[in-house]
Amino acid sequence: MSNNLAPTIIKASELGKQVTTGDAELTILSGVSFEIRAGEAVAIIGVSGSGKSTLLGLLAGLDTPSTGTVKIDGHELTALDEDGRAALRGRMVGFVFQSFQLLPAMTALENVMLPLELAGAADADAAARAMLGRVGLGDRLHHYPKQLSGGEQQRVAIARAFVTRPRLLFADEPTGNLDAATGAQVIELLFGLNRESGATLLLVTHDEMLTRRCDRILRLAGGRLI
């Protein structure tokens, strides 16, 4: 949902990322600048190796850029240390990953409770149960990830991402490990919850269906926006 009057929540300026492999310096991203407004749903697309995941990592503060800056809700990420970025993530950001990234030693309920517990929330259990009910897994609370199907695991991951009511949601190929039908259900859920919460959604994908649901598309090629 695009809104031209909404404030800017993400601002990338001249982002660049170089890595050294052996003697050679490899440029992964170069001169990437854009803004995303609150409540927007934006897809980052591009072929393999175009720098999509690197860009997502930089925007989420999981990695630091070689050049340029990222501002999230007015906070300059590059000026924060790792703990500062973690605190910001804990406060405002939710994640959904291609490989789900559920903790295998924890049940579905415990996985969803974890971000609340880490934030010191008092009602983690109730909130996690409610959110799992919302994604249709109210009867699978005590199942371990390995006892769940891929689609169910991704729904747990979505519940974990939304349970903290984040203002920003990053998703890395959320349907990449799922078949088309399951992928479609997950997309419905993701966009449905996003609409309800009014969060900003930024996702990296190859999935045409997903791209079509977004307000805007950022296309990357050879590390540059085109």
Place this chain on the structure above:
Amino acid sequence: MNFAREIHLAWRLLARDYRAGELALIAFAIIVAVAAVTTVGFFSSRVKQALEQQANRLLGADIVIADSRPLGPELEQGATGLGLAVTSVMRFPSMALRGDRSVLTEVKAVAPGYPLRGELRITERLFAPDRLAGTLPAPGEVWVDERLYTALELGGGGGITLGQRAFRVSAIITQEPGVEMGFLSGAPRVLLNAGDLPSTGLIQPGSRVRYRLNIAGGDTALEQYRTWARGRLQPGQRLEGIRDARPELRSALERAERFLNLAALTSVLLAAVAIALATRRYLQRHLDGCAVMRCLGARQSLITRLYVMHFTMLGLLAAVVGVAIGAATQLVLARWLGEVVAVKLPLAGIVPAVQGLLVGLLLLLGFALPPLLGLAQVPTLRVLRRELGLPKGGGALGYLIGAGVIAGMILWQAQELRFGLTVLGWLVLAMATAAALGWLLLRALGTLRSRGVSWRFGVASLQRRALGTLLQIVALGLGVMALLTLTLIRTDLLNTWRQSLPPDAPNRFIINIQRDQVAPIRDFFAGNGLPSPEVFPMVRGRLVRIGERSVAEGDYAEERARRLVTREFNLSWAPRRQADNRVVAGRFWEEGTTRVDQFSVERGLAEALGIRLGDVLTFDVAGTPVAATVTSLRSVEWDSFNVNFFVLAPPGLLDAHPATHVTSFHLAAGRVEFLNALVRTFPNIVLIDIAQTLAQVQRMIDQAARAVQFVFLFTLIAGLAVLYAAVASTQDERVYQATLLRTLGASRAQIHRAHLAEFLLIGAVAGVVAATGATGLAYFVANRFLQLQYTPDPAVWLIGVAGSALGVACAGWLGTRRVLAVPPLSVLRALG
């Protein structure tokens, strides 16, 4: 998040990990380690106490306070006030008269209660079966030992006169506790009821009387009394327990302690290895979780705190379980051992439990926590790029801390710096050897890659994970080394120990042999069909100077050293070194040396008195100073019961001084007529029967050996835990590879064979490492610390290599068999 919430969260993380089986291996390793250490602690403390109690029976008491003046009532009242049993003994030299014959004797006046420990045994006829005395000599009666009985020909009945009083001799003493191993100064003994003492008129001012207060009772009270009495001892008074009094028993006790400490040390080491291996696996499995937590907003410091709490809780819980198991096991063990040896084991204190808890926590905090703290360093980006692992070198500091902790614990458990350092040195050497051998093998395997796909894949896996393989070989090598040491070599060592006191160990001493009797006595033995014993000359001298320094009692703080310098030494000379003496520093003289001003000093004495190689020692021998340079230090097997001397010189230095001679021999039971004939032929000699003492020491060695065997069982379990942990540590990777191979069309049989090839190779190399290490360790321990000769056994190599290869292959097979039954897709999905 506040502290209480953090603890709560750490507890929940612990519970979740535990429920998911993530902590089973670590917890098991800690429990085994703590149970082993606690059992060793509890049990060895109890066995040590039991052994000491037994030894105390020979001393006649638990503690003795001795003085040359009457002991004031304070020391006695202090003991009775603590509920301890007390009795006084007075000893003094006196002439015993019978008709016109007189013999210098040592009279011992004893009061009711004597002996507090051990047995006083008597007989009515010479060399006849004896019985427990149960009482003291009745008023007007004395008991004498067989030497006085023979010397005064009391066989026809009659009595002796001591001072102003005549006594009837009503029994012959056959066994008497409280006899110091002072046989070289011992005169024939008379036992007298203390009530009769005043009537003899023998105690006058200036009489040479030794007053002894014998004390016995419970450990706590004894310990309290020791502390209390130490501050009240007057100059000249000394307090002694068994360890101060009997070098041969002390030696046996110390060996037992060393064996037990060795067992405890091995358990600690193995546990550390198992925990390190298990942690490595835990670490690998939790990289993702940590990255996710960071991604979800957890600060590094929070993750660190959570893991510290999580693992401290785990350590405490596992340690408590371990202590409980240790306490229970030692109860069973004590009962079992009690039945076998008919000795009531005293209760152990709380110390071993505390020690066990501490060991558990230290092992975990030292060996598991430092590498785990690296988890906080996991790059958050790992959530997007799984190939990102821990920063390089991050774990090195952790392992260094772990190594420091384990080194500290080894030194602590060894209770002796030199012993601990040696074990540490061996450990480092064994690990380096294992790593070097493993590396050589990996290189050599490169040439063998062409033999079939399974073999090639097995070898390739080993080579690709070179570092992991080396770690596995080192860990397995240590585990198998411990198992070999415990199963094969332990028996050898214990047998060697038992044989150090063979059934034909000397059980009689003869002292006071005159120079012109040496040859006739040897001939007398030969004439009676016994081997001619070796006879040693002996000169008494007081140590007056070490170098330029005059020796005075006040120079030494240690009781033993003070006592040593106040007494006369028995000096001897010998052309060559005795077989049971080992030179530990310097050189022993060659036979026929022309340099006569040399001394060879026993190591313990040298340490106690601060005598070093090259020092000139001056002895006062009957008023004449005799000086010579210390050219060698010897270790002496006091518990061999052979005649041994603290200070030896080459022939030529002491020969001119008045000397008597001494020998020891073994006499089979039932040859009493030989003793009678010997004493009749050489009436001046003094014959000392130590058969009882010998039997005691032999029993003690047997008990200690049994205890050690049992304690080693726990080390064995710890060794097995290491094997399991080593195999499990690469399990995840192996499962993943097998799944990939199956996806590519490999048959189960092919994968099984590949695994088998891998495990067989690792096991065999670990076996080579283990056999080398175990043989070396056994040789070193036997030689240097137990002073025993150990002969290597080739079976160790055969069983070591074959057993290790097969054992590891079986364990690996069992571990991977299960995963091959699962469809590849679910494995891939579970591994993400």
